[in-house]
Amino acid sequence: MSAVDGERIAPVTYLFGATPVPESDESPEIHSPSTAEQNGADSETPSGPRFVDLSEGDAGDLAESRPASRASRASEKPASSRKSQDGSGTTKGSFDRISNVSMYALARRGMSSREMRDYLLGREFETTEVDVEIDRLESVALLDDLALAETLIRTLQTRKGLGRSALTAELRRRNIDQVAIETALAVLDDDDELDRAMAIAMKRAGQLRSLDAATAKRRLGDFLMRRGYSGAVVSKAVQQALAPTGPSFR
Template identity: 40%
Template sequence: MVRFESDGGVPEDAEGIAPVIPLFGGRRSAPAPEPTRGAGAGTATVEPVRGDVAQWRSTWDAGLDPVLAEETDEERADRVAAAERVLLKKLRARQLSVAEARAAAVERELLPDEVETLLASFERLGYLDDARLAEQLIHAGTQRKGQGQRAIAQTLSSRGIPRDVAEEALAEQPDDEAERALEFARTKARQLESVDQETAMRRLMGQLSRRGYAGSVAASAARTALAESRTGGGVRFR
């Protein structure tokens, strides 16, 4: 089984945020309200910044606004505090990966070192945790969506989860993909009573494939589910 942290394994998009501790201050930085839960459904996904930190730093530096080099310490503190508040607001609505949080922070025109300091502080406080997010996404994929490992791996990649973290989280899964595929196929086989065997097999395999099950797993699950349905008197193949 996928292991969850001691916080109880909060499902995807319902991640709680610890009490807000202002990291950089700033004269306009106000205390943040208590976090809300379950508000992720209407939140747009932030496209993760791809590549390593050095790569995006060099890209950012090429377009550095000279005004930032002349700002006062107070102005800098206010700018960083504003970025902190924006990121905390996003985290209250939806758990983010470090890559997604970096993309959101970069949009606030922070210096590269300021971005990394902010992210490191959020990780230390537990606001960002790629391993925990990976476990939640795997749980959602297997238990709620009936997905295969291939689809789940694609979800982890699209959310910016580092490859080594994703592979470790996937390795902790039980070897039950065939059982999950069969369970899903059984629920769909009952809807194919009016079609012939070849059409039913093709449709069922297509549904399994779209949920990320490998071809051999999908074929075996589809054959078994359709055979069981036929034997039980539900499907009459022509």
């Protein structure tokens, strides 16, 4: 092969990963690999021609550029899609949601602070979130155990004619604070309770005319006791309702 032909072939062979070998009059020494070397080469070298030979530096640069690209894309994520957090790790979005839940519950009926706490915990909100929301509702008087107790007393007296003990049981069932219960009941007048019991007894006595006097007295007393009136109030109300001037019995 002439020198001119060698110069034409050299660039082509370099592109295919081979280093041009200068012409020499002496034939290059041919090395015959051993059987072990051949087996090792076959197991490590993929089949087919290798057209591009990347150096170690090029491969390293390519590997390092990929994580950097992902990190840059993450940093470009819109701020609106990332929820801000407070020191406790709770997202502000969760506080917005718990406020919506509590306000919806209060729109349906009045609730005590304990009722609201149990309700929110039952909706699987975190304890810290619930504490903050309860404080917020109490600070704006949306939760007020005393006001709720006073409202319930007026409603239960008007609609069901309940006495003091029945009112106390109902307020406790609603998990109202004990101090609020005692404060609300303290304003009840004993004379007013007797008047209510007598009014209920007189109305009920008219439905007992078919009974004898002893049975009517027992049933009327039991009825008033179930309404939560004390023994002294029941005795006076029954005596007045079943007096000779009242309904006649067998």
